[in-house]
Amino acid sequence: MNQNYNEEKIQIIVTGGTIDSYYDIDACTTLCHQQTAIPEFITKFAQIPDCEFELTEICMKDSRKINHQDLEKISTAISLSNCNRHIITHGTFTLFDNARRLQTLLAHNHQQVVIFTGAMWPLVGFSPNDAGFNLGSAFIAARLAQPGIYVAFNGKLYQPDDLEGLH
Ligand SMILES: NC(=O)C[C@H](N)C(=O)O
Numbered sequence: 001m002n003q004n005y006n007e008e009k010i011q012i013i014v015t016g017g018t019i020d021s022y023y024d025i026d027a028c029t030t031l032c033h034q035q036t037a038i039p040e041f042i043t044k045f046a047q048i049p050d051c052e053f054e055l056t057e058i059c060m061k062d063s064r065k066i067n068h069q070d071l072e073k074i075s076t077a078i079s080l081s082n083c084n085r086h087i088i089t090h091g092t093f094t095l096f097d098n099a100r101r102l103q104t105l106l107a108h109n110h111q112q113v114v115i116f117t118g119a120m121w122p123l124v125g126f127s128p129n130d131a132g133f134n135l136g137s138a139f140i141a142a143r144l145a146q147p148g149i150y151v152a153f154n155g156k157l158y159q160p161d162d163l164e165g166l167h
Pocket residue numbers: 016017018019061062063064090091092093094118119120121
């Protein structure tokens with residue numbers, strides 16, 4: 001495990017979800033982008049330089065399709081990173097479930113700050129939307145929270161056991 005953490009840098013782990021989706025007119029629903037829209041948004045609109053974040057793409061899936069292997073990849077990505085602050089963008093359907101499942105995969109005494117977030121509307125192409133708001137709150141939480149796993153949503157910071165889910 002890497003103990004020389006870069007305190008300034010945040011690892012952004014993307015998994016898909018509506019936050020990272022577009023509206024597909026043929027399917028009449030939102031579908032995940034092929035390539036994440038998160039880094040461009042935070043560089044352009046939050047003016048966060050790329051030296052302050054590291055991007056790890058695990059998958060681009062609706063959260064109902066996230067499986068145990070994906071969660072293991074997330075856990076490994078956290079352990080191998082030299083960041084100890086992480087934001088996981090994730091679909092809302094299984095966001096709390098997977099926050100609880102990740103808790104069982106990370107080492108018991110981990111020193112990581114892990115913030116799950118997502119949105120009910122896509123980050124790009126929908127205005128106004130809740131995505132930038134939730135993402136911004138996840139950044140502040142990642143910078144200020146004590147080690148642990150949390151969910152930043154609707155202006156609140158939850159523990160994984162606080163809610164069953166968001167729907
Ligand atoms: N709002 C959402 O993110 C729902 C979604 N499609 C999901 O991946 O769970």
